Amino acid sequence: MKYKLETDISTFVIQIEPMGLWDLWVDGMPTLTFVTPEEAAIAVYEQDSGYTIWDQLEQHSCPKDLSGWEKIEE
Numbered sequence: 001m002k003y004k005l006e007t008d009i010s011t012f013v014i015q016i017e018p019m020g021l022w023d024l025w026v027d028g029m030p031t032l033t034f035v036t037p038e039e040a041a042i043a044v045y046e047q048d049s050g051y052t053i054w055d056q057l058e059q060h061s062c063p064k065d066l067s068g069w070e071k072i073e074e
Helices: 037-045
Strands: 002-006 011-016 022-026 029-034 070-072
Touching: 002 037, 011 037, 022 037, 029 037
Parallel strands: none
Antiparallel strands: 002 011, 002 070, 011 022, 022 029
16 A cells, blocks of 8 residues: 655655555655654655655645545555
8 A cells, every 4th residue: 555645846655665664755766764654644744754855845735644645555
């Protein structure tokens, strides 16, 4: 399973890794790893994603949690 969020700046994807943790990808590149997908979504919202361009924006319209992300079943 994975979650996808399209923004004007980047495409974010949260996907599970073999060890059971969740990786945050930005435009096809991995950034950070989280225990839950919810934590990864919060990191994007709080601009603590590991992607400098996003993290330094003055404002964004990203959802606060996974409710605004597209859930993709694999």
